[in-house]
Amino acid sequence: MNLKYKVTFSSEAEKNLMKIDRVTARRIFISLEELSNDPFNNPNTKKMKGKEGIIYRLRVGNYRIVYEVLNNELIIFVVRIGPRGDIYK
Template sequence: MYEVKFSKKASKAYKKLPGDVRIRIDQKLNYLRNSPRGPDTKKLAGMQNAYRTRVGTYRIVYEIEDEKLIVWIVDVGHRSSIYQ
């Protein structure tokens, strides 16, 4: 099972999200602990180990460290602003 850790930027963005969105993101993070490369994830172009997953209109961008079993949450936010 992977451990989920937040970058400073992602932690700050996560805390600003509405409560109902945070609950859904928490559910997705629990899923990522077991299966970080699940069928609903996409690998991001231009980055070696970066992936994204959807939670409604929100996105979670993360990197996977397989040797340490860590999923680093790089950014969390609405899809209109997450890739900028």
Template sequence: MTYHLVLQAQAQKELDRVAPKEKKRIEMALDALEEDPFIGKKLSGEFQGIRSFRVWPYRILYEIKKKELFVFVIRIAHWQGAYKK
């Protein structure tokens, strides 16, 4: 079952700023998330309901909507700033 991937505006902006070499790896990771969005780590605390997928040195933060079969990518950020609001 394939999910539909939706990049939020913030995530798209962050992806556009990534270097081409790393952007390709991130795009491959996004393809993997469409196939199996549950491969990422569940976050807790203030990030409950959000998952994180690691593409060193970046983190892809996303939310899964199971009923609608959507994956909403919230952020694509360097690991040092990924969890800042």
């Protein structure tokens, strides 16, 4: 049986998402829905090393979604969403 991960957002990620145009936001939601089936096996996902542990980034066009996977709870926690140039600052 394949378990689906639940996607949750930090308050910063929610604010970031509200600033994005509807078409791009829809693409992001579709990508996150696909990611919830398997957060590790996506060609647009890359593992990043962070201060808080291991985090991942998902590329959706010119936008990046930075997230953490909480395997014990089957949760994908979206930390930040933003344009490629701003997300890593």
